[in-house]
Amino acid sequence: MNHHNAPQEEPAEHLRFAAYLSELEQVSDADEADLVSEVLTDPDQTMARSAVLWHLDRRATDIHPGPAYEPWAEWMTHVTVRHPFLARRLQEWSLFRAITLGQPWSRDALLESSDWLQLKTAAGPNTEAVEVLAEHGRTKRIRNTARINLKQSSPPSAASQHIHKS
Known part of the structure; x- marks a missing residue:
């Protein structure tokens, strides 16, 4: 068979x-x-x-x-x-919400959070949170995601602004 x-x-x-x-x-x-x-x-x-x-x-x-x-x-x-x-995922969604909306949040809570939340936050819009994760994120992937996000969101330097205006 x-x-x-x-x-x-x-x-x-x-x-x-x-x-x-x-x-x-x-x-x-x-x-x-x-x-x-x-x-x-x-x-x-x-x-x-x-x-x-x-x-x-x-x-x-x-x-x-x-x-x-x-x-x-x-x-x-x-x-x-x-x-x-x-229950923890819901707590982390609440922390993500606070970070995203610019409400008060705890650096320690972010650094103690799961890889899931750190990675989600590292790719997000809150520069302060992204900077914390670029330096102290739990994994290399989280730190790299945060660093890339910071590079992509930083304004161009004065020299490159001048070049683009010419």
């Missing part, structure tokens, strides 16, 4: 993951916390947390600059409180 040509069934957790992503993408704001809570009761906790992480990142990306972010993050923090990785 040739197993190479037999169609392979999608594992049940893959099907549930895809279904969760679809449901989370379409959920109303009013039902979001209940759905996230329901997903987090799945017996495959790794898959469930991955689906919720995907959702949190998508939602935070969409709303972090606006006023809807703070109440949403507070509510999602309550829902994810028993899931340290998800």
Whole structure:
């Protein structure tokens, strides 16, 4: 019997993951916390947390600059409180929001944050945060990303401005 040509069934957790992503993408704001809570009761906790992480990142990306972010993050923090990785991601989104919007933020909190947040911040618009990461980012990739960002965002020197005007 040739197993190479037999169609392979999608594992049940893959099907549930895809279904969760679809449901989370379409959920109303009013039902979001209940759905996230329901997903987090799945017996495959790794898959469930991955689906919720995907959702949190998508939602935070969409709303972090606006006023809807703070109440949403507070509510999602309550829902994810028993899931340290998800709770930390929400804290890091709040730190990223503060840095991006020029609100008060802690240098120590940035330097203690995950590689994910440091890399995201290193590519961002806050020059002070980028300078901190160019010097003290946890990995070479983070430091290089920050240095490249600083070079690309720095104004041209007076000599090059003069050349361009001629």
